[in-house]
Amino acid sequence: MLRYGTYVMRLGIFSDIHANYEALSAVLEAFKHESVDEFYCLGDVVGYGGSPNECADIVREVAKATILGNHDAAVAGRMDYSYYYEAARNALDVHSDMLSPANTAWLKGLPYNRRLKEVDLELCHGSPVRLEEFDYIFAPEQARECLPIFDSLAELTLIGHSHLCKVFALTRGSVEELPATDFALEPERKYIVSVGSVGQPRDYDNRASFTVFDTDERRFEFKRIEYDIESAAQKVLDARLEKNFANRLYIGV
Secondary structure (H helix, E strand, O other): OOEEOOEEOEEEEEOOOOOOHHHHHHHHHHHOOOOOOEEEEOOOOOOOOOOHHHHHHHHHHHEEEEOOOHHHHHHOOOOOOOOOOHHHHHHHHHHHHHOOHHHHHHHHOOOOEEEEHHHOEEEEOOOOOOHHHOOOOOOHHHHHHHHHHHHHOOOEEEEOOOOOEEEEEEEOOEEEEEOOOOEEOOOOOEEEEEEOOOOOOOOOOOOEEEEEEEOOOOEEEEEEEOOOHHHHHHHHHHOOOOHHHHHHHHHOO
16 A cells, blocks of 8 residues: 555544444444555544443544544533533433543543644544534535635545535635535545444434545545444443434434
């Protein structure tokens, strides 16, 4: 595999695992067929699911860098989540009690973003405009909020948070939403891409989502993989979390 500076040419990026061990395991198995050299996680390792420690252990081992998600921040005591709805607050409280001291300390130290300057790539959980606010970008009008910082944007900004697969192409004065399919980066444009969710997709496709960026071909790829939803859902119920957190896994919403 050719290399670009100090960075490998094929990167595996995934996000929003939400304590779903079965989905994460399936994604990592699928990555074995993608010739990926380094992995990056865009946050929300915990929240909603039944396996927070197992997922944190795996991500700590495989990912070169992990970005802080809002659920990670809440569990680690780095943000106020009193305004979350009751079931979500309860899941965060349960996970806070479940997590090992090592995993809690790891979440406490995660960064809000990471810039890979050699390949002009930025990793965030939500919008790059106000990192600590975890703002969503899933529509063109939200992507337009990035236009005032166009000059400082990376050529490719990868985000999670919405649990949706989305592509926005930006010029200095415009935003165009593109289909969430494989695409090659074009000169004179910058891109904001939402990579979807490993553990709780919300686009009515219940398969786990993951992505690959090939810096040599300047090509971004969306991937999906089926996983053992029944086992993941049962772990949610066993942890006495909201039943809907289990049910929604079956329909991908």
